[in-house]
Amino acid sequence: MGTVTITDVARTADVSAATVSRVLNNPDGVSPELRQRVIEAIDALGYRPNSSARSLRTRATRVLGVIVSDVTNPFFTSMVRGVEDVAQKSGYSVMLANTDEDLAKEQRYLQVFAAEQIAGVVLSPASATDTHIDVLSSRGIPAVTFDRRLRTADVDRVTINNRRAAEQATEHLIEQGCRRIAFISGPPGISTSSERLAGYHAGLRRAGLPVEPGLVSDGGFRVVSGHEAALRLLAQDPRPDGMLVANNLMTVGAVDALDDLALRVPADLALVGFDDLSWALNARSRITTVDQPTYEIGVRAAELLLGRVQGERSPTRRITLPATLTVRDSSRRLPVSGGQPVS
Amino acid sequence: MGTVTITDVARTADVSAATVSRVLNNPDGVSPELRQRVIEAIDALGYRPNSSARSLRTRATRVLGVIVSDVTNPFFTSMVRGVEDVAQKSGYSVMLANTDEDLAKEQRYLQVFAAEQIAGVVLSPASATDTHIDVLSSRGIPAVTFDRRLRTADVDRVTINNRRAAEQATEHLIEQGCRRIAFISGPPGISTSSERLAGYHAGLRRAGLPVEPGLVSDGGFRVVSGHEAALRLLAQDPRPDGMLVANNLMTVGAVDALDDLALRVPADLALVGFDDLSWALNARSRITTVDQPTYEIGVRAAELLLGRVQGERSPTRRITLPATLTVRDSSRRLPVSGGQPVS
DNA sequence: ATGAAAGCGCTAACAC
């Protein structure tokens, strides 16, 4: 009952270990009869290849690394599940790391992954410019970014069109009659932050509205920072009549701030957030959101990555998935119809 | 610039590979001078041990497996972070798996982990009785459960006192004047479900209130099921005047249901939930909750597990961490003071 | 198409 090795299988099937190995890795190179015998022996013995030995020999593991900036945010974990499902179907495991938007942590995990000879990495980088994925590329380990992109490295990525999504959200607010639209941005240096900010600006410009820096406040993509930013923005006179928030957690904080100030949505202020909020107390709040296909983002990222892992050499791929502006009560001041596609 | 191996280090430091290995694994067995030279060589060359080779040799990885029943629930991911932080400090990586409360998935991951010769596993089992951790124990791989426990296996665990927590929450509702207290339970077969249900019953009994089966509804630990269960329970006549909900996501759903029915909290119904809700839109809803020390649960579980991994042979350890009933607006019908410890 | 043999990088006996 000790470990069953490839030699045991070979002996049972009365073939060499090499043949067993071939059956496992390149079934076509073995005659049907032998293949059959080997498979039976494997089943009979309950043989499972030792992944350490395999990795040692091939210099590659069957593990994918996933680095997200906040594991406690369902937005990211939903993407991770997409990665996980695809990976598992292909016989890969997933190793998850959390960076808390901390560049040093990200770097450390990248190094760990490289040292572990991980097959490939999917990540949502904590910075669009200060990245250290070169520790991967220098070892030939492929990487794919999801949700965010890297400006300083040429890497596959799967994102939504953040600029356009923010622009449409802004336009929607303007259509609803808003004229002073505040924007709670993400931390500077992250692609989604700058792109969504750019989209917000574009939306204002297109409508001939002034771009007022005082209407923008940086948040940290977390509940508290959204709360603080909203309080800051809403203290202004004249008060904003619309607000766009760059991620889900900050939207939660912003709603809290509105409650603090006893402001009614959408009467006093029309609100639009990013990302699904169905895990939050929102059925009644009915917040209008830019919904991203999170699970599918993960799926596509994993597919891209596995392609690279398996040696695909095509030029850098950039997948842009559609986001949808789902209009709900929080921004509805005029009679409007349901969801409208973005990008 | 290919991979730096232990032989390279040995040559540079002018010692044998065995000495380098000793410096790495058992520094005291090497004279200070040699140790120094080896360390310098390691730094100079940027040597990182090949974990596959090491695992192949030692028949053990430096990886911990973590199996949770819902990765998108911040309650679990917060615990995972506790595990992660402890693991990393000890040079272990973490492999995360998600089961969706699906026993088959759990079993599959357990098998994968066993095959990967993972060092140890922390899990929140999807069933208190139907478990397959014997695939671990039969290979000498230690396991620790967190949040939940296993009735049919003798395993280390770290939990709160769920029975007592639910009992105190129930007593609190009774103190606030509730007489018909509904309970939204978790899925049957999970220890937290049955223990919290037992606590709810105990609370009622202690106050001389009748235990009415019609006031209990099973939910699936998710938002929708909480919503459905609440609608079911609130359709009764006479309507419940209090409600206890067995986890965070279901509480979110229950709040939605209350809104659906235009019921006010706490006037029409006093509400108490389990687990932190600060990531949800609750600053204003101000839901009274039984708060668990999630991060610390993860920390303690990891410490326990690492102890076992390192050969600790003590009898089964059961760590019970304190939970706190944090009274907020949703259940406050009488003037009451702040938080009170539970268990 | 199949087998024999070498070796991936490391650790653990065993000698000295």
Next chain:
DNA sequence: GTGTTAGCGCTTTCAT
């Protein structure tokens, strides 16, 4: 205290 040696389980030339 240190070096030598063997071998973990697998894949991959290289013969045949």
